[in-house]
Amino acid sequence: MNSKELGATGVRVPAIGMGTWAIGGYSSRDTTHDSEAIRALRRGIELGMYLIDTAEMYGAGHAEELVGEATKSFPREQVFIVSKVLPENLHYADVIKAAEKSLKRLQTDWIDLYLIHSPNPRIPLTETVAAMEELVERDLVRFIGVSNFDVDQMEEARSYLGENDIVVNQVEYSLLDRSVEKDVLPYCTQQQITVMAYTPLAHGGLSRNQFLQEIGAKYQRTAAQVALNWLIAKQGVIAIPKAIRIEHLEENAGAMGWSLAEDDRERISSYFGRFGL
Numbered sequence: 001m002n003s004k005e006l007g008a009t010g011v012r013v014p015a016i017g018m019g020t021w022a023i024g025g026y027s028s029r030d031t032t033h034d035s036e037a038i039r040a041l042r043r044g045i046e047l048g049m050y051l052i053d054t055a056e057m058y059g060a061g062h063a064e065e066l067v068g069e070a071t072k073s074f075p076r077e078q079v080f081i082v083s084k085v086l087p088e089n090l091h092y093a094d095v096i097k098a099a100e101k102s103l104k105r106l107q108t109d110w111i112d113l114y115l116i117h118s119p120n121p122r123i124p125l126t127e128t129v130a131a132m133e134e135l136v137e138r139d140l141v142r143f144i145g146v147s148n149f150d151v152d153q154m155e156e157a158r159s160y161l162g163e164n165d166i167v168v169n170q171v172e173y174s175l176l177d178r179s180v181e182k183d184v185l186p187y188c189t190q191q192q193i194t195v196m197a198y199t200p201l202a203h204g205g206l207s208r209n210q211f212l213q214e215i216g217a218k219y220q221r222t223a224a225q226v227a228l229n230w231l232i233a234k235q236g237v238i239a240i241p242k243a244i245r246i247e248h249l250e251e252n253a254g255a256m257g258w259s260l261a262e263d264d265r266e267r268i269s270s271y272f273g274r275f276g277l
Ligand SMILES: NC(=O)c1ccc[n+]([C@@H]2O[C@H](COP(=O)([O-])OP(=O)(O)OC[C@H]3O[C@@H](n4cnc5c(N)ncnc54)[C@H](OP(=O)(O)O)[C@@H]3O)[C@@H](O)[C@H]2O)c1
Pocket: 018, 019, 020, 021, 022, 053, 054, 117, 147, 148, 170, 171, 197, 198, 199, 200, 201, 202, 203, 204, 205, 207, 224, 225, 240, 241, 242, 243, 244, 245, 246, 247, 248, 249, 251, 252
């Protein structure tokens, strides 16, 4: 369970990666915690969480700069970098420009997975998708995907694609928000599109859940580890918790490499079903 196939690409990625929202500021640049952030990202890679999720939006580009700084001491092939283009940049030329700027900030020649951050009904998706394919053609991006897309939007995007397919839909998914289980998750599972679960710890709140703590005690695992393990036990689901504290990173990496028993997974599902759906 430590690694999973990305879509139907044959490429394997860790079941738990690292988020970077707020790591270099929220929607504006904040450099006050740079060394802590770089240290955290490097430690996370060493722990096997070498998939890093970032976006041009995060810290107004500063999160990408921190990812670039943190990853440059590793062979490039040993990290898997995910970034995203803002919904206001979805016209053809803007997508290309945004990707080129992200590449500079990331200090790399390619982005492993490039996502449309969220749909923008004011810009024709066919334009955006053509630009994403152009980036693949130019070897600036390896794989393309989407974020916050519903099934119709995924189908529309896929209908415009030629050589490529969507390999990921990044969506909010945790025990406290299971809305993707209605349509998005079944569609993605059936179509071999990886579901990348964001906010998987409900902003850290699940780590304090007493029910999860009780289940975790049986396995000598924490509530956060149980919450993440419950997610990655699902076919085609990977999770990207964000953590700047080293003890959190170590804990999150420890959500891999073991499995909840099926009856415990079911108990958790029905307990949280009361809230999550
Ligand atoms: N595509 C989108 O629209 C979208 C939207 C939201 C998020 N995302 C992505 O998903 C990533 C994760 O989501 P998120 O940051 O919203 O929420 P999250 O990962 O559920 O929660 C992050 C918070 O939980 C804390 N934490 C992490 N591990 C912990 C642990 N083991 N025990 C206790 N607390 C822990 C962190 O603390 P410390 O940092 O202090 O360690 C941080 O405060 C983002 O960073 C971003 O990359 C994407």
